[in-house]
Amino acid sequence: MNLESTLEALLFLSSEPLGAEALADATGAELHEVVSSLERLREHYEFERRGLVLRELAGGWVLSTHPDAEPAARRLLARPRTPALTPAQAETLAIVAYLQPVSRPEIARIRGVNAESAAATLLERGLIEEAGRSQFGAVLYRTTELFLKLFGLNSLEELPEPSEFDPAPELEAELRERLLQAGEARAGA
Amino acid sequence: MNLESTLEALLFLSSEPLGAEALADATGAELHEVVSSLERLREHYEFERRGLVLRELAGGWVLSTHPDAEPAARRLLARPRTPALTPAQAETLAIVAYLQPVSRPEIARIRGVNAESAAATLLERGLIEEAGRSQFGAVLYRTTELFLKLFGLNSLEELPEPSEFDPAPELEAELRERLLQAGEARAGA
Amino acid sequence: MRIADLELDLDVFAGPFDLLLTLVLREEIDLLEVDLAEVVIAYIDHLEERGELELEAATEFLVLIAALLELKSRLLLPGEEVEELIELDPGEAAEELLARLLDAHRYRAAATDLRERLAAQEGHRFRSAPLPPSLRRASLAQAGAVYDPALLGRALGGLLQIPEPVDVRHMVGSRVTVAERLAYLRALLRRGSFSFDEAVTRADRVTVAVTLYALLELYKQGELDWSQDEPFGEITIEPGRRIGVLSPAGTSERLTA
Numbered sequence: 001m002n003l004e005s006t007l008e009a010l011l012f013l014s015s016e017p018l019g020a021e022a023l024a025d026a027t028g029a030e031l032h033e034v035v036s037s038l039e040r041l042r043e044h045y046e047f048e049r050r051g052l053v054l055r056e057l058a059g060g061w062v063l064s065t066h067p068d069a070e071p072a073a074r075r076l077l078a079r080p081r082t083p084a085l086t087p088a089q090a091e092t093l094a095i096v097a098y099l100q101p102v103s104r105p106e107i108a109r110i111r112g113v114n115a116e117s118a119a120a121t122l123l124e125r126g127l128i129e130e131a132g133r134s135q136f137g138a139v140l141y142r143t144t145e146l147f148l149k150l151f152g153l154n155s156l157e158e159l160p161e162p163s164e165f166d167p168a169p170e171l172e173a174e175l176r177e178r179l180l181q182a183g184e185a186r187a188g189a
Numbered sequence: 190m191n192l193e194s195t196l197e198a199l200l201f202l203s204s205e206p207l208g209a210e211a212l213a214d215a216t217g218a219e220l221h222e223v224v225s226s227l228e229r230l231r232e233h234y235e236f237e238r239r240g241l242v243l244r245e246l247a248g249g250w251v252l253s254t255h256p257d258a259e260p261a262a263r264r265l266l267a268r269p270r271t272p273a274l275t276p277a278q279a280e281t282l283a284i285v286a287y288l289q290p291v292s293r294p295e296i297a298r299i300r301g302v303n304a305e306s307a308a309a310t311l312l313e314r315g316l317i318e319e320a321g322r323s324q325f326g327a328v329l330y331r332t333t334e335l336f337l338k339l340f341g342l343n344s345l346e347e348l349p350e351p352s353e354f355d356p357a358p359e360l361e362a363e364l365r366e367r368l369l370q371a372g373e374a375r376a377g378a
Numbered sequence: 379m380r381i382a383d384l385e386l387d388l389d390v391f392a393g394p395f396d397l398l399l400t401l402v403l404r405e406e407i408d409l410l411e412v413d414l415a416e417v418v419i420a421y422i423d424h425l426e427e428r429g430e431l432e433l434e435a436a437t438e439f440l441v442l443i444a445a446l447l448e449l450k451s452r453l454l455l456p457g458e459e460v461e462e463l464i465e466l467d468p469g470e471a472a473e474e475l476l477a478r479l480l481d482a483h484r485y486r487a488a489a490t491d492l493r494e495r496l497a498a499q500e501g502h503r504f505r506s507a508p509l510p511p512s513l514r515r516a517s518l519a520q521a522g523a524v525y526d527p528a529l530l531g532r533a534l535g536g537l538l539q540i541p542e543p544v545d546v547r548h549m550v551g552s553r554v555t556v557a558e559r560l561a562y563l564r565a566l567l568r569r570g571s572f573s574f575d576e577a578v579t580r581a582d583r584v585t586v587a588v589t590l591y592a593l594l595e596l597y598k599q600g601e602l603d604w605s606q607d608e609p610f611g612e613i614t615i616e617p618g619r620r621i622g623v624l625s626p627a628g629t630s631e632r633l634t635a
Contacts, residue, residue: 001238001257009240009258010265012201015507018265026265038617049190051198068190069198076199076207076215082524087533088319094533110537113319113328117312126518151530152523160527165535182540186326204506242457242502256501274496280491287488298448301441326541341499342493354487356480364479 003029004037004044011041017060082125082150092118093127097147097159099176101131101140110179111184192218193226193233200230206249247337248344281307282316286336287351290329316343317353384439386420388413395421399442409450418443419565424567437482445478553587559592563615567602571616574604 006027011018024034033152038061041053053066065073085093092115097105107115119141122128127150143156153159162175195216200207213223227250231243249317254262274282281304284296289323308330311317316339320331337344356364382393390399390411398417401407421439432591568573575592578586593615602618 001240001255005238005240005255006258006261007240009254009503010261012252012254012505013262013266013503014240017506020264026261028261049194051190051194052201063201065198065201066190066194069195071196072215072217073199073202076211077202085525085529086319087321090529090533091537094530095537097530098534112326114309114312117315117318145338146521149518149521150525151525152525153527158527160531162531162534162538165531165538179534179537182538185540204504244502251504253502253504254460259501259503262503274489274493276486276489279493280485283485283492286492287485298444298477299485300479301437301444301482322536326539338504339493339499341502342495346515349488350492351484351488354484354491356483356487360483361476361480365476 003027003033004041007034008041009036011054011061011063014062017058017062019060023061086118088113088115088118088122091115093122093143093147095130095179096122096141097143097156098162099179100142100156101134102142103134103136103138103140105138105142106180109187110135110183112183192222192229193214196223196226197230199356200243200250200252203251204250206245206334212250243342244341246341247334251338275307277302277304277307278310280330282336283310285311285317285330286332286345286348289331291331292323292325292327292329294327296330297338384421384424386417387538388416388420395439399446409446412446412450414443414447423571435487438479441479441482445474451475478570504548554588556595558591559585559589560595563589563592563596564601566618567596567615571614574613574615577615 007023010023010026020031020034022037023038024031027034029037038054044050045054046051051066051069052062052063054061088111091111092107095110096102097117099106103120104115107119119128123130123141126144126146128141129144130148131140134140147153148155194210199212199215209220209223212218212227213220216223218226227243233239234243240255240258242253244251244253247276277300280300281296284299284304285291288295293304293308296308296374297348308317310328312319315333315335317336318333321331323329332345336342342348386393386395386398388398391401391407395417398407398412402409402412421443425436541568563577566577574590577593580591581589593602593604597604597618600618602615604613604615
């Protein structure tokens with residue numbers, strides 16, 4: 001593989017600008033060869049009217065998309081990031097919605113399995129957010145305004161009554177206690 | 190900007206495989222135009238010996254670096270691409286891939302040993318994910334899109350038939366003999 | 379080592395492992411009376427003596443012992459299924475064990491295939507630069523109702539379900555004695571240190587309590603030391619350094635009489 005193509009691959013992998021020295025170290029080529037190959041690569045993108053642009057920024061070289069592709073990129077990426085919730089995400093979100101503020105250890109206890117990745121996705125999608133720390137130092141979560149909008153709710157009061165789904169409505173125990181008991185039973189099963 | 194270059198830009202921005210439909214929506218082009226432009230782009234990378242490769246993986250199109258750039262990438266990023274799987278992880282992953290959705294007790298039953306830590310690592314690495322619960326409340330697992338992507342598969346159908354892994358008839362015969370006849374002989378002795 | 383050659387010395391059986399297997403299959407020995415944990419410990423002792431671990435043999439052993447455990451657990455359950463199992467002739471039971479072995483072989487081969495596939499992808503790297511955070515979530519201004527609140531109610535309802543408790547009324551109450559647990563703990567101690575959790579893996583509450591009592595007894599006699607770094611933390615147990623300092627005539631015999 002020629003130097004220009006190797007540099008293209010390295011630039012593709014890095015989201016940060018890469019210095020010519022670092023590229024020379026990685027490819028084992030001379031610095032002046034690297035610089036002239038980078039120049040050729042830049043011209044290739046430009047003259048062939050490719051979708052990528054190679055620019056020298058902040059003392060390094062970085063690939064980015066051509067500005068002409070931006071409208072399409074916006075349509076592709078800015079579409080509401082609302083894929084269907086996985087069962088793990090739905091369980092985690094339900095626990096946060098009904099018990100907020102609630103800590104991650106509590107969520108894990110109720111589910112009987114770790115909730116780390118589900119919580120991270122819900123955070124990234126802006127459905128839940130941090131709400132301080134519990135007395136034991138665990139991060140607490142609550143739902144967001146975006147959550148209400150995406151579920152078409154005016155307020156948390158409009159969440160379905162737990163009793164609608166409650167297998168044992170005659171039990172008067174608190175929702176939190178009941179969930180923790182069920183979680184422990186699952187973990188022991 | 191022409192369609193091929195716009196597609197190149199969109200593929201550059203997305204680390205996940207992109208379906209041709211989503212690309213058609215974003216670019217406003219016809220599906221068949223998108224598909225033939227993607228083919229042309231793939232050929233461009235191949236015939237011009239660029240540093241990038243366009244492949245159809247996990248049901249979509251995704252850019253990756255050319256394997257020839259791997260030694261330089263390793264020097265630049267100073268870390269291996271993906272850690273290899275331990276035998277226990279590979280066995281657990283194989284059982285999930287072929288029997289999904291499958292519960293952890295089932296995996297343990299087939300392996301003859303606990304699958305807890307292997308499953309946790311596979312979850313953490315995003316190769317498997319939760320897929321609801323069995324009738325007994327056990328968490329079920331399935332493989333992810335990332336699994337397909339990292340293993341170079343377009344879909345699960347590309348995995349070999351499980352029967353291809355059937356033990357050789359001689360091995361089966363030998364096991365049968367060891368189980369039954371050897372024991373019988375001793376018992377009779 | 380061939381699994382068949384593992385010599386066992388159990389309460390109900392002394393001889394090679396494959397003979398035990400055959401006798402169980404022929405119902406000349408009641409599986410319910412075989413302490414499978416003892417078989418496992420004998421196997422581990424055997425491995426340690428030899429100082430080597432043959433993966434092939436170890437896997438075969440694990441799968442066989444797991445199959446026996448499952449058969450045994452099914453024997454403990456009431457109902458028609460048991461009748462069926464008890465009437466299972468040795469040939470059929472062996473077929474079941476064989477099927478388990480073949481399954482294990484099959485998925486081990488599939489695992490090798492997956493590892494090769496992953497290795498073949500070595501060198502293809504994907505771009506993982508993150509999108510700007512604003513593109514990672516729906517914008518609040520444009521968000522509309524896309525999710526049904528009933529989804530949350532259903533998820534919560536599912537979490538409120540307490541799984542059916544396993545009916546164990548038919549099972550014989552556990553008759554664990556301090557003497558048994560003392561012997562078990564001494565066997566563990568001979569191999570070095572271990573954690574309390576390891577000593578009571580999958581044990582019922584009575585066994586845990588009796589084990590703790592046995593531990594106290596051994597501690598009193600200087601046969602073990604234990605430590606715990608924090609409340610509710612792991613309890614590490616190791617062979618005591620005071621053996622022989624105290625009177626060898628411990629109280630355990632009296633206690634277990």
